Amino acid sequence: xxxxxxxxxxxxxxxxxxxxxxxxxxxxxxxxxxxxxxxxxxxxxxxxxxxxxxxxxxxxxxxxxxxxxxxxxxxxxxxxxxxxxxxxxxxxxxxxxxxxxxxxxxxxxxxxxxxxxxxxxxxxxxxxxxxxxxxxxxxxxxxxxxxxxxxxxxxxxxxxxxxxxxxxxxxxxxxxxxxxxxxxxxxxxxxxxxxxxxxxxxxxxxxxxxxxxxxxxxxxxxxxxxxxxxxxxxxxxxxxxxxxxxxxxxxxxxxxxxxxxxxxxxxxxxxxxxxxxxxxxxxxxxxxxxxxxxxxxxxxxxxxxxxxxxx
Amino acid sequence: xxxxxxxxxxxxxxxxxxxxxxxxxxxxxxxxxxxxxxxxxxxxxxxxxxxxxxxxxxxxxxxxxxxxxxxxxxxxxxxxxxxxxxxxxxxxxxxxxxxxxxxxxxxxxxxxxxxxxxxxxxxxxxxxxxxxxxxxxxxxxxxxxxxxxxxxxxxxxxxxxxxxxxxxxxxxxxxxxxxxxxxxxxxxxxxxxxxxxxxxxxxxxxxxxxxxxxxxxxxxxxxxxxxxxxxxxxxxxxxxxxxxxxxxxxxxxxxxxxxxxxxxxxxxxxxxxxxxxxxxxxxxxxxxxxxxxxxxxxxxxxxxxxxxxxxxxxxxxxxxxxxxxxxxxxxxxxxxxxxxxxxxxxxxxxxxxxxxxxxxxxxxxxxxxxxxxxxxxxxxxxxxxxxxxxxxxxxxxxxxxxxxxxxxxxxxxxxxxxxxxxxxxxxxxxxxxxxxxxxxxxxxxxxxxxxxxxxxxxxxxxxxxxxxxxxxxxxxxxxxxxxxxxxxxxxxxxxxxxxxxxxxxxxxxxxxxxxxxxxxxxxxxxxxxxxxxxxxxxx
Numbered sequence: 001x002x003x004x005x006x007x008x009x010x011x012x013x014x015x016x017x018x019x020x021x022x023x024x025x026x027x028x029x030x031x032x033x034x035x036x037x038x039x040x041x042x043x044x045x046x047x048x049x050x051x052x053x054x055x056x057x058x059x060x061x062x063x064x065x066x067x068x069x070x071x072x073x074x075x076x077x078x079x080x081x082x083x084x085x086x087x088x089x090x091x092x093x094x095x096x097x098x099x100x101x102x103x104x105x106x107x108x109x110x111x112x113x114x115x116x117x118x119x120x121x122x123x124x125x126x127x128x129x130x131x132x133x134x135x136x137x138x139x140x141x142x143x144x145x146x147x148x149x150x151x152x153x154x155x156x157x158x159x160x161x162x163x164x165x166x167x168x169x170x171x172x173x174x175x176x177x178x179x180x181x182x183x184x185x186x187x188x189x190x191x192x193x194x195x196x197x198x199x200x201x202x203x204x205x206x207x208x209x210x211x212x213x214x215x216x217x218x219x220x221x222x223x224x225x226x227x228x229x230x231x232x233x234x235x236x237x238x239x240x241x242x243x244x245x246x247x248x249x250x251x252x253x254x255x256x257x258x259x260x261x262x263x264x265x266x267x268x269x270x271x272x273x274x275x276x277x278x279x280x281x282x283x284x285x286x287x288x289x290x291x292x293x294x295x296x297x298x299x300x301x302x303x304x305x306x307x308x309x310x311x
Numbered sequence: 312x313x314x315x316x317x318x319x320x321x322x323x324x325x326x327x328x329x330x331x332x333x334x335x336x337x338x339x340x341x342x343x344x345x346x347x348x349x350x351x352x353x354x355x356x357x358x359x360x361x362x363x364x365x366x367x368x369x370x371x372x373x374x375x376x377x378x379x380x381x382x383x384x385x386x387x388x389x390x391x392x393x394x395x396x397x398x399x400x401x402x403x404x405x406x407x408x409x410x411x412x413x414x415x416x417x418x419x420x421x422x423x424x425x426x427x428x429x430x431x432x433x434x435x436x437x438x439x440x441x442x443x444x445x446x447x448x449x450x451x452x453x454x455x456x457x458x459x460x461x462x463x464x465x466x467x468x469x470x471x472x473x474x475x476x477x478x479x480x481x482x483x484x485x486x487x488x489x490x491x492x493x494x495x496x497x498x499x500x501x502x503x504x505x506x507x508x509x510x511x512x513x514x515x516x517x518x519x520x521x522x523x524x525x526x527x528x529x530x531x532x533x534x535x536x537x538x539x540x541x542x543x544x545x546x547x548x549x550x551x552x553x554x555x556x557x558x559x560x561x562x563x564x565x566x567x568x569x570x571x572x573x574x575x576x577x578x579x580x581x582x583x584x585x586x587x588x589x590x591x592x593x594x595x596x597x598x599x600x601x602x603x604x605x606x607x608x609x610x611x612x613x614x615x616x617x618x619x620x621x622x623x624x625x626x627x628x629x630x631x632x633x634x635x636x637x638x639x640x641x642x643x644x645x646x647x648x649x650x651x652x653x654x655x656x657x658x659x660x661x662x663x664x665x666x667x668x669x670x671x672x673x674x675x676x677x678x679x680x681x682x683x684x685x686x687x688x689x690x691x692x693x694x695x696x697x698x699x700x701x702x703x704x705x706x707x708x709x710x711x712x713x714x715x716x717x718x719x720x721x722x723x724x725x726x727x728x729x730x731x732x733x734x735x736x737x738x739x740x741x742x743x744x745x746x747x748x749x750x751x752x753x754x755x756x757x758x759x760x761x762x763x764x765x766x767x768x769x770x771x772x773x774x775x776x777x778x779x780x781x782x783x784x785x786x787x788x789x790x791x792x793x794x795x796x797x798x799x800x801x802x803x804x805x806x807x808x809x810x811x812x813x814x815x816x817x818x819x820x821x822x823x824x825x826x827x828x829x830x831x832x833x834x835x836x837x838x839x840x841x842x843x844x845x846x847x848x849x850x
Binding site: 049 | 359363364369371372373443444445446447448449451452453455501504505519520521522523550551552553554556557560561563564566726727728729731732744746747756767768769771
């Protein structure tokens with residue numbers, strides 16, 4: 001019962017987060033400079049006639065006061081209607097649907113690669129010789145602090161333009177996923193690897209590790225079978241961080257590697273003040289956040305029953 | 312999503328890449344006697360300027376012609392020398408008052424959905440361009456004088472204009488005003504963005520938004536502008552590659568066969584590479600220019616505008632920014648524009664600039680070399696969005712040249728939306744821009760006083776030039792129905808503009824196209840200066 005109540009409260013809070021995200025997005029897009037009608041049919045090289053501008057304003061309700069526009073957008077979303085893109089003239093659900101698979105593919109590949117790298121490096125270097133730990137630590141620091149954009153250009157220059165190992169552009173099968181996934185994974189691996197090693201080193205000092213060694217287990221078995229499970233808990237705590245890093249990194253990665261994806265869709269929608277698409281993408285990201293955090297918190301309850309009483 | 316077909320595609324592409332590497336080692340010589348080969352796929356790397364919709368009537372982006380020409384034909388075609396030739400119209404007649412255009416339409420043309428090309432189809436297209444519901448950003452403005460049309464018979468349409476408009480035939484040759492299937496316009500007009508249906512040499516296949524567009528050959532095509540019969544290529548693919556370096560390297564690696572928007576810095580390397588070929592074409596219209604706001608001080612004084620024009624070494628700026636790839640503009644129209652007149656008077660002359668500023672009363676100089684009149688500094692504000700690094704370089708170098716002459720230019724970095732809004736309101740002194748179109752009527756668009764933006768009307772007269780004599784010339788040219796007379800009037804207008812100096816014309820923007828030497832038969836759409844593929848083949 002307490003768990004159900006906990007979920008209920010969290011869902012309610014989640015709805016609040018979504019409403020806040022939608023409101024903030026509307027206000028930011030609406031009150032930044034620029035005439036939305038101009039953004040839809042204007043721009044460099046365009047010469048919209050007064051009739052066309054009037055049509056755009058009337059059709060999208062851009063001539064209404066801001067609070068009426070806000071209410072209209074909110075009411076439509078509450079009823080499950082995400083509207084039609086000003087720029088693409090297609091339903092927002094379709095516009096996002098066309099791009100979602102590519103972003104999910106990239107995010108999953110990036111997360112898997114990042115996690116694997118982090119675990120491998122941490123396992124290999126925790127409680128090892130000073131120079132080896134120093135080297136790993138330095139590499140992690142560089143990976144974590146390198147801007148995604150620059151990292152992507154380096155990867156392209158070396159592995160695509162130089163060695164010609166992977167294509168430079170997306171949408172050409174598994175080979176074209178390698179570099180973007182790495183570009184997304186390396187900064188995450190840097191941070192997670194660092195946290196995981198610290199945590200591993202603490203666990204390796206625990207009495208149960210000593211007893212495992214005393215039973216004659218080899219070093220590798222101790223690390224992988226006993227220490228790693230305990231050391232992973234901080235990574236679960238950081239889920240919010242790396243989901244955010246994946247979504248944020250996707251924007252740059254998709255542009256750089258000419259991949260389809262939600263990130264590119266969002267950038268062009270913001271530039272064109274395409275409010276229905278911007279709202280759709282922001283709400284989707286907020287929803288992913290809310291759901292992921294809820295799942296993580298439930299996982300905690302499963303991992304550590306003591307928290308159940310606290311809740 | 313990985314499907315079996317994409318895996319096959321990868322295999323095919325890898326094979327193609329390997330083959331390309333093979334030819335890199337031993338470049339094939341062109342013109343070796345073998346004729347065009349039928350079949351194969353050509354992949355073009357474009358820049359990131361991907362249209363939001365594939366209905367040409369709903370577009371104004373630069374890449375509309377490259378992306379749309381495979382699918383769509385136009386009423387007329389423009390030759391390299393600027394003359395208009397028949398295409399979907401086999402003949403046309405203009406009434407003496409310039410108000411009635413009678414088009415005789417070509418027979419036997421069919422759209423990709425099987426619908427026929429006839430007078431009704433042309434009328435539907437003109438109505439679609441104009442209808443506010445289409446939300447056309449450009450085509451509607453280009454046919455603004457269109458009043459109505461009468462179907463005389465199946466092959467003849469009589470189009471009536473509300474006012475004489477001599478550029479009407481020219482703009483009808485542009486891809487923004489290309490012909491869409493009448494069946495689609497009647498039965499499913501909402502689908503034109505996503506599933507464009509035309510009568511062109513290629514049929515629209517698929518559009519992976521954010522990535523690329525694929526086309527397949529139209530086997531029934533027999534009304535090409537230069538050749539009858541279907542395209543040689545089996546398939547055509549356009550990929551949108553945002554980064555200059557990626558686009559160029561994709562060509563080197565054989566990932567793409569042709570690239571548009573070659574980075575100017577790479578052109579010399581392309582030319583030196585035996586496996587690659589290079590070709591370019593200057594676009595028609597208004598050259599890329601530095602606009603000066605004539606609506607407020609200091610550039611409301613024609614002498615200050617003339618002085619700045621002479622103070623700037625245009626060739627030095629253009630050469631350094633484009634690595635010698637762009638042609639310095641000779642006037643207010645590029646030479647590839649019909650009715651362009653050769654002019655002079657844009658020479659770099661700092662002494663003359665100083666004399667003009669003295670004459671305008673800016674005689675004293677402050678400690679920093681900036682001229683002063685009645686205690687006020689000669690200062691101007693330039694808007695820069697920072698989106699295009701070359702534009703920024705041009706502004707910075709103009710700033711340096713102006714400072715030497717004693718004019719201070721402050722560059723303000725603003726977002727594109729702010730720049731567009733302030734430019735419309737006239738809240739700026741200096742900005743940059745270009746207008747590509749295949750008619751001298753671009754001068755009316757940019758400089759007629761009726762096109763100054765007001766609270767009621769958005770116009771393109773950025774410099775806010777208001778000159779009665781010029782207005783009169785531009786209106787007379789619009790009303791002229793005789794080609795020689797029209798050219799003479801436009802000649803006068805261009806000379807008048809050199810004196811009025813509302814802008815500093817800098818360069819004629821070219822299409823810079825690089826290709827693998829196995830690609831042959833690339834052609835141009837001269838109405839816009841864009842590369843086309845109906846005659847292309849891959850060896």
